[in-house]
Amino acid sequence: QQPVQSPQAVILREGEDAVINCSSSKALYSVHWYRQKHGEAPVFLMILLKGGEQKGHEKISASFNEKKQQSSLYLTASQLSYSGTYFCGTSQGGSEKLVFGKGTKLTVNP
Amino acid sequence: SQTIHQWPATLVQPVGSPLSLECTVEGTSNPNLYWYRQAAGRGLQLLFYSVGIGQISSEVPQNLSASRPQDRQFILSSKKLLLSDSGFYLCAWSVMPHSGNTIYFGEGSWLTVV
Numbered sequence: 001q002q003p004v005q006s007p008q009a010v011i012l013r014e015g016e017d018a019v020i021n022c023s024s025s026k027a028l029y030s031v032h033w034y035r036q037k038h039g040e041a042p043v044f045l046m047i048l049l050k051g052g053e054q055k056g057h058e059k060i061s062a063s064f065n066e067k068k069q070q071s072s073l074y075l076t077a078s079q080l081s082y083s084g085t086y087f088c089g090t091s092q093g094g095s096e097k098l099v100f101g102k103g104t105k106l107t108v109n110p
Numbered sequence: 111s112q113t114i115h116q117w118p119a120t121l122v123q124p125v126g127s128p129l130s131l132e133c134t135v136e137g138t139s140n141p142n143l144y145w146y147r148q149a150a151g152r153g154l155q156l157l158f159y160s161v162g163i164g165q166i167s168s169e170v171p172q173n174l175s176a177s178r179p180q181d182r183q184f185i186l187s188s189k190k191l192l193l194s195d196s197g198f199y200l201c202a203w204s205v206m207p208h209s210g211n212t213i214y215f216g217e218g219s220w221l222t223v224v
Contacts, residue, residue: 002153032212041200041215042154087154089213096142096161096204097169098213102153 001026003090005101012078012108020073020104022088031064031071032089032098035082042087045073075106083108112137116201116216123223129174129188131219133201136182143184144202144213145176154200160184196223 003024010018022031030049034042048064048071060082064071075082085105089098116133123129135141145157156169158176166176173192177185184201201216 041218044212044214047212089154096159097156097167098144099156100146100154 001090001092001099003031003088003099003101005086005088005104007104008102009105010107012106014080014108014110015077016108018075018078018106020075020086020088020106022071022073022090022101024069024090026069026090026092028064028066028069028090028092030091031062032091033062033071033073034087034089034100035084036087036103037084045086078106078108080108080110082106112203112205112214114201114203114214114216116199116219118219119217120220121222123191123221125193125223126190129186129191129195129221131186131199131201131221133184133186133216134182135203138182138203138205140181141203141205142213143178143182144204145184145186146200146202146215148198148200150197152197158186191223193223196221 003022006021012018032047033045036042050066059076062073085103087100087103089100091098113136142161144159146154147157148154158166158168160166160178163178174188199219202213204213
């Protein structure tokens with residue numbers, strides 16, 4: 001049930017774009033995105049519910065394709081502060097459980 | 111506003127010793143509560159979750175246990191720690207009883223078993 005994230009790691013220069021993908025073998029009700037800085041707790045970025053909606057948060061946006069059971073996180077014009085590990089969490093309908101992928105480590109260099 | 115606190119923040123315990131991590135949520139009632147563990151450089155593993163007092167669901171069979179003695183209190187325990195129990199333990203909460211609810215994490219507790 002654990003979602004699969006790709007790529008495992010990304011290295012960018014400041015101002016470049018990145019896409020992080022999250023896929024599941026199970027039908028999904030929702031996808032949640034979090035960012036974790038080293039040594040800190042994960043911080044909530046956004047939630048996407050089934051319906052194929054796209055959401056945005058500053059220069060970070062995400063899409064959810066429920067038919068393909070996939071979600072993508074888009075980071076545009078990356079900033080140094082975007083560095084960290086990004087996790088997607090997924091839930092199936094009727095469950096309070098949120099299961100996370102293994103994470104994607106994003107490094108933004110000057 | 112809602113807040114979550116967990117303690118202790120850091121602890122070093124010998125193998126075979128007991129463990130108790132505590133978490134409390136303020137500013138909300140009847141939250142869903144969760145314990146996650148993150149081994150060094152690894153992902154977030156769901157250990158337990160609770161939808162109400164005395165209701166605990168275990169996700170991973172191991173030497174850990176969880177209890178919810180009060181509505182906003184969640185405790186993670188072990189009678190005898192193993193080296194493999196080392197990691198970053200995160201308590202989390204959510205308020206919506208259905209899928210799609212957002213969970214918020216506490217500050218975390220670093221456990222080193224020596």
